[in-house]
Amino acid sequence: MAQRYCTQHQVHYYEGNTKGQMTLAMLINVALLVAGQQNDQLGVGATEVQRHGVGWVVTQYEMAIQRMPKVGETVTFGTVATAYNKFFCYRDLWVETLDGQRLVTIHSMWVMMDYQTRKMRAIIPEIIAPYEAEQIKGVLSRPRIAHVAPDKASAAQPYRVRYFDIDRNQHVNNSHYFDWMLDHLGYDFLSQHDIVHVVIRYEREVQYGNVPTSQYQKVATDDALITRHVIMNQDQRCAEAEIHWQPHEG
Amino acid sequence: MAQRYCTQHQVHYYEGNTKGQMTLAMLINVALLVAGQQNDQLGVGATEVQRHGVGWVVTQYEMAIQRMPKVGETVTFGTVATAYNKFFCYRDLWVETLDGQRLVTIHSMWVMMDYQTRKMRAIIPEIIAPYEAEQIKGVLSRPRIAHVAPDKASAAQPYRVRYFDIDRNQHVNNSHYFDWMLDHLGYDFLSQHDIVHVVIRYEREVQYGNVPTSQYQKVATDDALITRHVIMNQDQRCAEAEIHWQPHEG
Numbered sequence: 001m002a003q004r005y006c007t008q009h010q011v012h013y014y015e016g017n018t019k020g021q022m023t024l025a026m027l028i029n030v031a032l033l034v035a036g037q038q039n040d041q042l043g044v045g046a047t048e049v050q051r052h053g054v055g056w057v058v059t060q061y062e063m064a065i066q067r068m069p070k071v072g073e074t075v076t077f078g079t080v081a082t083a084y085n086k087f088f089c090y091r092d093l094w095v096e097t098l099d100g101q102r103l104v105t106i107h108s109m110w111v112m113m114d115y116q117t118r119k120m121r122a123i124i125p126e127i128i129a130p131y132e133a134e135q136i137k138g139v140l141s142r143p144r145i146a147h148v149a150p151d152k153a154s155a156a157q158p159y160r161v162r163y164f165d166i167d168r169n170q171h172v173n174n175s176h177y178f179d180w181m182l183d184h185l186g187y188d189f190l191s192q193h194d195i196v197h198v199v200i201r202y203e204r205e206v207q208y209g210n211v212p213t214s215q216y217q218k219v220a221t222d223d224a225l226i227t228r229h230v231i232m233n234q235d236q237r238c239a240e241a242e243i244h245w246q247p248h249e250g
Numbered sequence: 251m252a253q254r255y256c257t258q259h260q261v262h263y264y265e266g267n268t269k270g271q272m273t274l275a276m277l278i279n280v281a282l283l284v285a286g287q288q289n290d291q292l293g294v295g296a297t298e299v300q301r302h303g304v305g306w307v308v309t310q311y312e313m314a315i316q317r318m319p320k321v322g323e324t325v326t327f328g329t330v331a332t333a334y335n336k337f338f339c340y341r342d343l344w345v346e347t348l349d350g351q352r353l354v355t356i357h358s359m360w361v362m363m364d365y366q367t368r369k370m371r372a373i374i375p376e377i378i379a380p381y382e383a384e385q386i387k388g389v390l391s392r393p394r395i396a397h398v399a400p401d402k403a404s405a406a407q408p409y410r411v412r413y414f415d416i417d418r419n420q421h422v423n424n425s426h427y428f429d430w431m432l433d434h435l436g437y438d439f440l441s442q443h444d445i446v447h448v449v450i451r452y453e454r455e456v457q458y459g460n461v462p463t464s465q466y467q468k469v470a471t472d473d474a475l476i477t478r479h480v481i482m483n484q485d486q487r488c489a490e491a492e493i494h495w496q497p498h499e500g
Contacts, residue, residue, distance in 0.1 A: 013286070013417065014279040014425070020418045029264040036263070071418065162433045163440050167263065168270045168321065175264070183412045187458055190413050208437055 005038035016071035255288035
């Protein structure tokens with residue numbers, strides 16, 4: 001039975017948006033904090049993993065959101081590594097109310113990156129063992145993300161990578177991609193709609209001083225309002241996402 | 251004797267900079283959170299204050315920094331309203347290690363803004379009473395901030411106000427001014443220097459969609475390295491700051 005880890009978190013005003021909801025970027029920040037706490041608890045925290053010359057890198061999230069935690073609300077964040085194969089580790093993260101009502105479910109996919117070669121490596125058995133996740137042979141199916149259609153895309157909005165976007169490991173915290181993707185939708189759209197489902201895939205890192213651009217395409221069907229997003233950096237795709245929305249109920 | 255309020259805070263990875271220190275913006279966010287908690291505890295929280303048609307607005311901070319809290323460290327944040335006169339309230343905020351060593355001291359100055367007129371109002375006695383701060387006649391002297399000299403200023407770097415810069419009250423969180431001022435100094439300077447003293451004065455609000463610009467001037471004397479900063483918005487000065495630095499010891 002895979003190891004589970006939970007902790008409580010109170011949502012503070014500076015983690016909230018104009019609607020008094022926790023932002024997607026802060027939700028991912030706290031979810032990753034809790035994942036890191038479990039790593040530490042199992043004796044395979046950042047220091048131990050670095051000792052092997054590798055680091056965990058998230059390649060995608062799929063998120064289902066019943067509702068976002070509210071500013072002032074104390075919620076439970078939890079995580080469990082559900083499965084792994086030779087190259088991928090699948091980890092779930094979630095948010096629940098204190099009485100156990102599920103608010104957010106995140107399926108995430110991770111790889112191990114070699115610090116020297118900056119390439120993917122097979123998952124190191126000693127590092128994955130403590131999670132007691134199920135070892136599987138195949139790969140789990142990944143949710144599809146349709147590309148932004150060039151002829152239907154918004155203008156490309158530049159987002160220069162700033163000093164405070166980079167962390168102690170000199171990487172851009174990947175929660176910033178959400179801010180770049182969403183900000184571009186503008187105040188009216190964002191204040192009138194709530195996110196119900198997100199798939200995001202990370203393909204390439206951006207560096208300090210880069211000026212990635214954000215483009216989106218809106219797709220409205222009879223029963224769904226969808227936005228597709230791409231972050232480009234010097235003609236290379238860095239991240240893509242598909243987000244489902246519903247009208248905001250104030 | 252004025253009411254004091256303290257609470258503990260652990261610094262998380264997403265609150266840190268490239269040097270593993272809490273950022274100035276996050277330090278102010280948490281300090282204001284703690285101030286807000288004291289307001290609530292004393293029965294004069296945001297809802298009660300809004301009932302009077304006013305809100306507290308900070309007009310300046312003066313900060314002395316022995317060292318910034320580190321990522322992973324648990325520290326104590328505290329606050330006390332030290333004094334007030336007809337229009338101004340003086341409030342101290344601080345950060346200490348768990349064994350009482352002072353890390354950061356912040357003197358802040360507040361006014362009450364009328365929500366309807368957007369103008370300053372005399373401080374409402376019922377709101378200030380619970381703090382048991384000393385009532386004074388005069389005004390406390392304000393630390394001087396020299397203007398950025400136009401002929402010695404850096405280029406003006408634009409920072410468009412983004413959706414996630416605004417909060418539930420539709421205001422730009424004033425901690426963002428620090429990011430705009432500091433980011434412009436660049437990676438090399440910021441990774442090689444630490445802040446020891448800050449004075450910042452807020453003059454005008456910026457709004458969603460505005461594109462304020464950040465300019466700075468470096469002033470090196472025999473025993474100090476100083477940067478002066480100004481945030482301008484459509485030819486109006488929004489904020490000014492003067493920051494003292496020392497070399498970063500890694």
